[in-house]
Amino acid sequence: MYYDLIIEVIDLIKIYEQESEPYHQDPYLFGQWLNEYYQKKGHPTIPEPEWDGKVNGRSADSVINTSLVHLYKYARLHAKAAIANTSFSTPDEFIYLISLVSFGSMSKTALIRLNIHEKSAGMQIVNRLISNGLVEQAALDSDKRNRMIHITAKGTQLLNESMQNIRIASMKVTEPLSHQEKMDLIRLLTKLENFHEEKTRGQL
The missing domain is CATH 1.10.10.10 (Winged helix-like DNA-binding domain superfamily/Winged helix DNA-binding domain)
Known part of the structure; x- marks a missing residue:
């Protein structure tokens, strides 16, 4: 059995428990957190997408x-x-x-x-x-x-x-996305909207 791997996962769950909101025991949310955790540690988990102009310096x-x-x-x-x-x-x-x-x-x-x-x-x-x-x-x-x-x-x-x-x-508008992709997109768009709503409050 992969005892070392099991021990590492248990240690990661302990860190996740400290950093996440209470009752977030969803395996998918843990998987998202795990991706972000390893990215912060300098270990990319998902390859970067390609886009037009990337090789010429066009930014994300x-x-x-x-x-x-x-x-x-x-x-x-x-x-x-x-x-x-x-x-x-x-x-x-x-x-x-x-x-x-x-x-x-x-x-x-x-x-x-x-x-x-x-x-x-x-x-x-x-x-x-x-x-x-x-x-x-x-x-x-x-x-x-x-x-x-x-x-x-x-x-x-x-x-x-x-x-x-x-x-x-x-x-x-969202036709090609799966349900899970829609949920991921909602989280990202909500994060962007909340940020800009706070920044522009009182300007409109």
Whole structure:
């Protein structure tokens, strides 16, 4: 038997137990941690991918930024196809409605900030939704100047009628990925989003 290997694995589990959050006894998470642990020790566990321009010095940061921009454009194309022949003018409009359904009524400022828009662009989207009767605004009793936005029955109906096409569009963007790859990507994207949200807080 591989006694030395078993002893080494037990020692690694002890380190993992000290560094990980409680109750993270998932073998897959341990495997991820193990990869990161050996990488920190200077032992690459997964070969680096190849990309265009790598031999000429193109950085990983450049590739990631370009891919994110391209994927955003592909996602917009699928989203536009999903809302064809509906009352939505742009994908941002149904995203705003989904935000209101998911998080409840909120101020214009909060809704715009949630969707990472500059104030002027966000106000245009909100005003279109109001003029089309998809959302409405109401002043708070405690502060008449602060208006809350909430989705209307008409907005809910339109969103429900469009959701199947929207789901299909979302699936097309991630179509080639396995379930586990999607989970890995969510972890990485969440890490990036949380970092930038903290850095840009108060700027939007």
